[in-house]
Amino acid sequence: MANITNKHKERIPLLKIEQTIRRILPLDEEAMREAARRLDRLTKPPGSLGRLEELAVQLAGITGDADLKPMAKAIVVMAADHGVCEEGVSAFPQEVTRQMVHNFLAGGAAINVLARQTGAEVVCVDIGVKGELEDDRLISRKVRQGTANMAREAAMSREEAERAIEIGIELAEILAGKGIRLFATGEMGIGNTTPSAAVLSVLSDVDAEDAVGRGTGIDDAGMKRKQATIRKAIALNVPDASDAIDVLAKVGGLELAGLAGLVLGAAANRRPVVIDGFISTVAALAACRIAPAAKEYLIPSHLSEEKGHRVALKELGLEPMLSLKMRLGEGSGAVLAFPLIDAAGNVLREMATFDSAGVSRG
Missing domain, CATH: 3.40.50.10210 (Nicotinate-nucleotide-dimethylbenzimidazole phosphoribosyltransferase (CobT), large domain)
Structure with a gap:
């Protein structure tokens, strides 16, 4: 990024690594459950998008956002x-x-x-x-x-x-x-x-x-x-x-x-x-x-x-x-x-549910 400074800063304390480790939290389970529930309501057989669905659930857990907005x-x-x-x-x-x-x-x-x-x-x-x-x-x-x-x-x-x-x-x-x-x-x-x-x-x-x-x-x-x-x-x-x-x-x-x-x-x-x-x-x-x-x-x-x-x-x-x-x-x-x-997020956000599309469930 052009606006990241190249000026040398004072050395980050060695404690920085330990502090960072402590900030790494488990994935957000509620966001993952919500993403999985939403995927199961979409107009497709359950799990039929395979790893795209797994990816969507993982991304929801990482970001804490089941909507999976587009990411820079x-x-x-x-x-x-x-x-x-x-x-x-x-x-x-x-x-x-x-x-x-x-x-x-x-x-x-x-x-x-x-x-x-x-x-x-x-x-x-x-x-x-x-x-x-x-x-x-x-x-x-x-x-x-x-x-x-x-x-x-x-x-x-x-x-x-x-x-x-x-x-x-x-x-x-x-x-x-x-x-x-x-x-x-x-x-x-x-x-x-x-x-x-x-x-x-x-x-x-x-x-x-x-x-x-x-x-x-x-x-x-x-x-x-x-x-x-x-x-x-x-x-x-x-x-x-x-x-x-x-x-x-x-x-x-x-x-x-x-x-x-x-x-x-x-x-x-x-x-x-x-x-x-x-x-x-x-x-x-x-x-x-x-x-x-x-x-x-x-x-x-x-x-x-x-x-x-x-x-x-x-x-x-x-x-x-x-x-x-x-x-x-x-x-x-x-x-x-x-x-x-991007496809995993788009599916979660944009795909119709059975109810919204008026499609009968299997």
Whole structure:
């Protein structure tokens, strides 16, 4: 959003994360019951709209509104670089992260095209891109110039991971205050499937082989190198699987931590969050390990071709709505789910009941 200030504020107290966790409440059961009752009165066999009906009930519970008014939408694209690229884990050079940020800001990326189609806004955030970016359209929240090489040392300090989480919370609060009622998670960061796979490997207790995919299109030798790099990073840094912030700090990424914070902040403000593919889902998994109640606010969009995405979704107990063989990231799959979410609300608001239409019940 153009009117989000880029001025650096004083550091949010560490207590912010704990305060946000306490604000994440269970879904509104009365609103869910009212939405379910209304769906059963509509001119259709009960449950015949399947997951659209489930989605309508979930949205009513999240928002506390059984009327499901149209929602202003934003895709938050967190951008950051990764020191682990030094290990040769990506098919693209690191400077592509910075170049793609400029592409987002100019409106030329896939996410921009898809967002325009759905009437959504793209909010691009520099949370850790290597190098300086100067653009009034960019939300500048850089924690550091990319992470360190996790195969040689911790990706970042715990304080930096906490700061990135807090930035995500802060942005959710700002956007919610400006009228955004539906969030989607997006990211950009060359090499970021490697830390995502590492975080997933630790949090879900699976081997790197089950978590690692081809990312930007690496070959078989690159896959083996990527797996070995992840195993080395985990053995070196010994992240604590019971402490998601420790995992993010030691083998994660700044955009992962930022998106985890966005999930927490959106949930605390009773906003649904549409999660994109592999990287976004791993960030959501970390958020739910920090605050399990946040899971009820998640809407899974699509099934990525990235191998670890199934593992992450299974760990969260979520089933995606779409399967389009996509693996782009950026939030591209999440934004394609927006029309389904709009459809769920439209059905609840606009469809005739048996009584109003004069239709006999079965």
